[in-house]
C-alpha cells in the first residue's frame with residue numbers, strides 16, 4: 001500500500017503534518033484504536049527499485065543494504081470518505097530517516113506503508129483519563145482526546161520545547177492540560193514524571209495512556225504501577241523511541257529493555 005502526499009503543514013517548529021491520498025490507499029482499514037499506527041518503509045538513496053514497492057518482496061530480492069528503513073507513525077486521522085490519511089511527524093534535527101523525509105515532503109511524493117494496527121482507545125467506563133507524552137505521542141493523545149465521551153474528565157501532561165510547540169487539543173471531554181517546557185538540561189527527562197509525582201489523583205478508576213521517550217515512559221510507568229497502584233490492565237504504556245538510538249538500534253535492544261522494565265516493577 002502507498003500514499004501520495006497531497007499537502008503538508010508545519011504545525012509547530014518541530015511538527016510537520018503530512019496528508020496522504022490517492023488510489024494507493026484503497027482498502028486502507030478504518031482503525032479501531034485512537035493510537036493506531038502504520039509501518040512506513042523508506043527506500044535508501046539510489047535503491048534499484050521504484051518509489052512504490054512491496055517491503056517483503058524487496059527483502060527477498062535485494063541485499064540488506066538496499067532494504068527500506070522501517071518506522072512506525074500514528075494515524076492522526078483517517079478520513080474514509082475523502083480517502084485521506086493524516087500523519088504528524090516530529091522533525092528532530094538533521095539525523096534520522098522519517099523526520100527528515102517529512103521535513104522535505106512535497107505534493108506528489110510517495111510513501112509506502114503497511115497497517116494500521118492499534119491497541120488503545122479511551123475506555124468509556126473509566127472514571128477519568130490520564131494521558132502523558134512528548135511530541136511523538138501527541139498525534140495519539142490528540143486523537144484520543146477527540147474520542148473521549150462528552151464531559152469525561154482527562155488529565156493531560158505533555159512535554160515540549162516551548163509555547164510555540166503547543167497545539168490546540170479539541171475534545172468533548174473536560175480537560176486539565178499542562179504543557180511542560182524543556183529547559184535544555186538533564187532535568188528535562190524528568191519533567192513528566194515529576195509532574196505526575198505531584199499530581200493529586202481524582203477519585204475513581206483511571207485509564208492511562210503514556211507513550212514517548214523510553215526512559216521517560218519507564219519512570220512514569222514505574223511510578224504509576226508501584227506508587228499509585230494503577231492496575232496494569234488500565235494502562236497503555238510503551239516506549240516509542242529511545243534517546244541517542246536510531247529506531248534500528250532501539251529495536252535491537254527493545255525486547256531486553258521491556259523485560260528489564262517488568263523486572264524492576266515486579267521486584268519493587
Ligand SMILES: Cc1cc2nc3c(=O)[nH]c(=O)nc-3n(C[C@H](O)[C@H](O)[C@H](O)COP(=O)(O)OP(=O)(O)OC[C@H]3O[C@@H](n4cnc5c(N)ncnc54)[C@H](O)[C@@H]3O)c2cc1C
Nearest residue numbers: 073074089090092096097098099136240241244245246247
Ligand atoms: C507505535 C508508534 C507510533 C509512533 N507515532 C509517532 C508519530 O505519530 N509521530 C512521531 O513523530 N513519532 C512517532 N513515533 C516515534 C518514531 O517512530 C521514532 O521517533 C522514530 O525513531 C523516528 O525515526 P527517524 O528516522 O526520524 O529517526 P531515527 O533514525 O530513528 O533516529 C535518529 C536520532 O533521532 C533521535 N530521535 C528519534 N525520534 C525522536 C524524537 N521524537 N525527538 C527527538 N529525537 C528523536 C534518535 O534517538 C536518534 O538519535 C511512533 C513510534 C511508535 C513505536
